[in-house]
Amino acid sequence: MSANKIGFPPVNEQMDLLRHGALEIISEEDLERKLTLSLKLGKPLIIKQGFDPSAPDLHLGHAVTIRKLAQFQSLGHRIIFLIGDFTGMVGDPSGRSKTRPRLTREEVLANAETYKSQVFKILNSKKTEIRFNSEWHASRDIYQFLDLAGRFTVARMLERDDFLIRYQKGEPISILEFLYPLMQAYDSVALQADVEMGGSDQKFNLLLGRKIQGEYSQDAQVAFLMPLLIGTDGKEKMSKSLNNYVGICDFPDDMYGKIMSIPDRLIVDYFTLATDLPVDGISVILNDIKSGQINPMQHKQRLAREVVQLYHSAEAAQSAEHHFVTRFRDHSVPDNIPEITVTPTPITGLIAVLDLMLQSGAVTSRGEGRRMIEAGAVWVDERHISDFRQEILLSSSIILKVGKRKICRIIPEA
RNA sequence: GGAGAGAUGCCCGAGCGGUCAAAGGGAGCAGACUGUAAAUCUGCCGGCUAAGGCCUACGGAGGUUCAAACCCUCCUCUCUCCA
Numbered sequence A: 001m002s003a004n005k006i007g008f009p010p011v012n013e014q015m016d017l018l019r020h021g022a023l024e025i026i027s028e029e030d031l032e033r034k035l036t037l038s039l040k041l042g043k044p045l046i047i048k049q050g051f052d053p054s055a056p057d058l059h060l061g062h063a064v065t066i067r068k069l070a071q072f073q074s075l076g077h078r079i080i081f082l083i084g085d086f087t088g089m090v091g092d093p094s095g096r097s098k099t100r101p102r103l104t105r106e107e108v109l110a111n112a113e114t115y116k117s118q119v120f121k122i123l124n125s126k127k128t129e130i131r132f133n134s135e136w137h138a139s140r141d142i143y144q145f146l147d148l149a150g151r152f153t154v155a156r157m158l159e160r161d162d163f164l165i166r167y168q169k170g171e172p173i174s175i176l177e178f179l180y181p182l183m184q185a186y187d188s189v190a191l192q193a194d195v196e197m198g199g200s201d202q203k204f205n206l207l208l209g210r211k212i213q214g215e216y217s218q219d220a221q222v223a224f225l226m227p228l229l230i231g232t233d234g235k236e237k238m239s240k241s242l243n244n245y246v247g248i249c250d251f252p253d254d255m256y257g258k259i260m261s262i263p264d265r266l267i268v269d270y271f272t273l274a275t276d277l278p279v280d281g282i283s284v285i286l287n288d289i290k291s292g293q294i295n296p297m298q299h300k301q302r303l304a305r306e307v308v309q310l311y312h313s314a315e316a317a318q319s320a321e322h323h324f325v326t327r328f329r330d331h332s333v334p335d336n337i338p339e340i341t342v343t344p345t346p347i348t349g350l351i352a353v354l355d356l357m358l359q360s361g362a363v364t365s366r367g368e369g370r371r372m373i374e375a376g377a378v379w380v381d382e383r384h385i386s387d388f389r390q391e392i393l394l395s396s397s398i399i400l401k402v403g404k405r406k407i408c409r410i411i412p413e414a
Numbered sequence B: 001g002g003a004g005a006g007a008u009g010c011c012c013g014a015g016c017g018g019u020c021a022a023a024g025g026g027a028g029c030a031g032a033c034u035g036u037a038a039a040u041c042u043g044c045c046g047g048c049u050a051a052g053g054c055c056u057a058c059g060g061a062g063g064u065u066c067a068a069a070c071c072c073u074c075c076u077c078u079c080u081c082c083a
Helices: A011-019 A028-041 A060-074 A085-090 A105-119 A142-149 A161-168 A175-191 A200-215 A252-260 A264-274 A279-291 A296-311 A314-329 A353-359 A366-374
Strands: A024-026 A046-051 A078-083 A128-132 A195-199 A222-226 A339-342 A350-352 A378-380 A391-393 A398-402 A406-412
Touching: A011 A028, A011 A060, A024 A028, A024 A200, A028 A222, A046 A060, A046 A175, A060 A078, A060 A195, A060 A222, A060 A264, A078 A105, A078 A175, A085 A105, A085 A175, A105 A128, A142 A175, A175 A200, A195 A200, A200 A222, A252 A296, A252 A314, A264 A279, A264 A296, A279 A296, A296 A314, A339 A353, A350 A353, A353 A366, A353 A378, A353 A391, A353 A398, A366 A378
Parallel strands: A046 A078, A046 A195, A078 A128, A195 A222, A339 A406
Antiparallel strands: A024 A222, A350 A391, A378 A398, A398 A406
């Protein structure tokens, strides 16, 4: 351990920790140099990552970079969590979707609060600075900005893969979208960032930050790229819109179940990017899976426990596992299912199955309910329902099961 | 500014006056099989209805027609080429 006043660990120790799970560090030499200098001066590095203000629903994919930020933080460096509120207030037209709604100042601030409540599950709230990029962009002279824009060419912008692909496909790209990377790059100038953290899809933007810092005579930041976490579908990167995500605020049971549904080949990636398991622990798992000695399910269960524990608690992880096993392996009814109160027809005490399903929220329309019954997916108290016109006597509480996932207890209202 | 092409369901994409709730694929949901997953097979995949049927939908607004996703007019948006 070094004896400097802030107590940074030695550079090689820091590097070893930071390298774990990283996809690319541009460049390692720069990072090492910066760490060495920081150690010498006892001055923490400034680590920045930008976030879109409109989607404050964080998932394990976001957590990959945020967890890396947390490592930097644990090493004593300064974390700046930058909210791109300026972007949000302008209205980003990215992608083929309609122009995103502009956010008002109030919405941005409300979203920021939501961010905080989530991100501080990972980062230390006392040591994290939250900044907004409107702080400098809103007041910035347009001439300065045009000057910046003038230093870049369209061809350089088209180096970026997704732009090029969209361009070649004949899809629209707005001028604004060309300007965003420049604004993001300027954020690094304004913050004098030493390191910018991002997913691999951010490579272009982070590299642009290096360039622009150079234009402003600053020491160029290190572009720290983490791999993109593949979603539970095993195909696309984890994202909310593809609904293949595990939210860091998901309930323990959901979190556990979602992780169990990932394809086996992602187990090691998830251990590496989403848990605190050290490198040697991970290589053991890798060997187990390769040799086929151990059912991958067991490692996946451990993975699911680790993740749940990270965002909830060890107890929650245990109970989530218990519920999962009862429900999916033993095909029986777990003990923590939701209870829903339903009112049957007064005198007869009967209720149509379809109404039951609709009122319990198991389906969103009677048509859907009918299809479920026709598909053979509905049980009431272990009794298979085959006729969608069937009525159920609701005198005491019953168990309604629609598919594997939707199980609830129906309580008759007196 | 000029010339052309296009906008279809969650996405891609066929349809080009009635047989269209709209082919096909993907995604999704359910069933079988499993380890929970993957792979595979099967079914479903706008709403209401017991059923016949009704309603809502093919960028927007009008129009022609017994009848329009399909024809006409205007508008909005996108792409390509020329300047």
